[in-house]
Every structure is written in C-alpha cells, then in structure tokens.
Amino acid sequence: MNIEIASVDSVIIYFGDTITKENSLKVKAAYKILKELNNSALIEIVPSYVSVLLTYDTFKYNYKEIKELLEKELKDIKISSINEESKNIVTIDVYYDKEVGFDLEEVAKKSNLSVDEVIALHSSKLYDVYAIGFLPGFAYLASVDERLKTSRLETPRKKIPKGSVAIADTQTAVYPKDSPGGWNILGRTAFKLFDKSLETLSLITIDSKVKFNPITKEQFLSQGGEL
CATH class of the missing domain: 3.30.1360.40 (Gyrase A; domain 2)
Incomplete structure (x- = not known):
C-alpha cells in the first residue's frame, strides 16, 4: 500500500x-x-x-x-x-440485435464467432465491478470471455444511446445516458443505471456483481426500452 x-x-x-x-x-x-x-x-x-x-x-x-x-x-x-459470493447480484436484461447493437456483427466477425455465440458468451459471465466513473452509474465490469476481447473503435462515436451495452478490450459496461464513446455496442437495455434518489446514485456499486440476461425485442419494448 x-x-x-x-x-x-x-x-x-x-x-x-x-x-x-x-x-x-x-x-x-x-x-x-x-x-x-x-x-x-x-x-x-x-x-x-x-x-x-x-x-x-x-x-x-x-x-x-x-x-x-x-x-x-x-x-x-x-x-x-470479501464475500466473493456476493448476494448483491444485479441482473440486467439486454436486447442483443444489430438494430441496437451497432457492432454486434463486427465483434462476431473479428472473434470468428457467430452472433449467437457472442451473445451466449457475453451473457454467461458473472461480472465484477472494478470501478465506477466516467459518468454517474457507469460501472466498469470485468472480465469478458477472452474470445470476445475487442479493441475500442478507432473513431469514437459522437453519441452512444442511453442503455447501450458495450465491450472494450476485456471490459464491458452499460452507458447510463447518451454520451460520446468508443466502445463496441452489442445491445441495449431499459435498465435504469443512474438514479439520483439513491445515495450511491446507482443500484450497481463497487460490491455488486452483474449478470446480463438476453431478452426479445418485445420484452425490451415492454420494459420501456427505446429503439
């Protein structure tokens, strides 16, 4: 120390x-x-x-x-x-599709995997929260499966939609609000990352673990998701 x-x-x-x-x-x-x-x-x-x-x-x-x-x-x-079997597991429903996952097909291509395999690998892990920053509620989660390791975009986007689920190198995260960014977008969630009524400003804290759950377009829209 x-x-x-x-x-x-x-x-x-x-x-x-x-x-x-x-x-x-x-x-x-x-x-x-x-x-x-x-x-x-x-x-x-x-x-x-x-x-x-x-x-x-x-x-x-x-x-x-x-x-x-x-x-x-x-x-x-x-x-x-530290309790590695943390009871504070936050499950985030994700609509994985090229309609909202702008880089889903490209990540699959670079990884020599099918889109379904990318989705299965990304949603099968229980992720640790390594840090919270950049934006309120933006949690850096690790580590993604080595087969999904993908570099950031060479040219960052000027606007990534709120709720976008993304990966960069060995990390994954959810954008809590519209913002610029250079991560690879796999899908989108209606999960509310930022909540100013909470002391921690988010349901995800440094002690959380995060699990992604694939859902259909219909389920995503019924939860308030926006395309």
Whole structure:
C-alpha cells in the first residue's frame, strides 16, 4: 500500500500498479473499511481499479495525520474477508440485435464467432465491478470471455444511446445516458443505471456483481426500452 498526495485536501491510496483480481479485492476491502468508520471528516471515498481516492476535511486532519489514520486502519487488509459470493447480484436484461447493437456483427466477425455465440458468451459471465466513473452509474465490469476481447473503435462515436451495452478490450459496461464513446455496442437495455434518489446514485456499486440476461425485442419494448 502506498499513500500519495492528490491535492490539498485529498490523497490516493495505491494497492498496486496493475489491474488484477487481487488488487481489486484490496480496493474493495479498503473502501468498505473506510466507509464503515463513519468518520464525517472523510468527505468522499472513490474506489478505482487499483486505488482509492480520499477527500478529507483539512480542518480535522493534515496530511501527516490522515496518512497515519489510513496506515492504522488499512494495515491488515484481508481480502479473504470479501464475500466473493456476493448476494448483491444485479441482473440486467439486454436486447442483443444489430438494430441496437451497432457492432454486434463486427465483434462476431473479428472473434470468428457467430452472433449467437457472442451473445451466449457475453451473457454467461458473472461480472465484477472494478470501478465506477466516467459518468454517474457507469460501472466498469470485468472480465469478458477472452474470445470476445475487442479493441475500442478507432473513431469514437459522437453519441452512444442511453442503455447501450458495450465491450472494450476485456471490459464491458452499460452507458447510463447518451454520451460520446468508443466502445463496441452489442445491445441495449431499459435498465435504469443512474438514479439520483439513491445515495450511491446507482443500484450497481463497487460490491455488486452483474449478470446480463438476453431478452426479445418485445420484452425490451415492454420494459420501456427505446429503439
């Protein structure tokens, strides 16, 4: 673990320099420990792939004091204590079709698979949440089946529709709102990723696992999906 200054009122706690399952579990464990302190001086705690960004009240702590607190609380992180069989499984229904999955056929072609095989592989995994960012509710999920590993688009789209389910390299995600992006689109969901009424702003948190469930066009439209 390495603690570095990020700004006058924040630090970054690093648990490694590569994205691995072990480092991800350390991040999740540290995030849980810090949240459970219920310390009002810890203003914002933001987990990422291999680090946690912590913003703190400079009227309560200086850098030396916050560093000592973190070293004390996080010195004995036990990743085995993280429940890998998380009950917080979020199932997202997805309409997989070239009508909304703009890159579905191209991903199949590049992977030497049929479209049905791409859908089956993408929807068969139980994904871990590695980070949340870019947009509120945008969860970086990993890892997709190696056979689906696909590079980002050379030219990003100016507008990707809300609810688009996409992959890039070994990651997959859902766009919570219309936005630019360079990921490969496989389908679309009516699932509401961003909810400002929730404290976490989304049903998907760093402790979640995500499962994609293929549905028909009719089911997608009946759930409020838009083409």
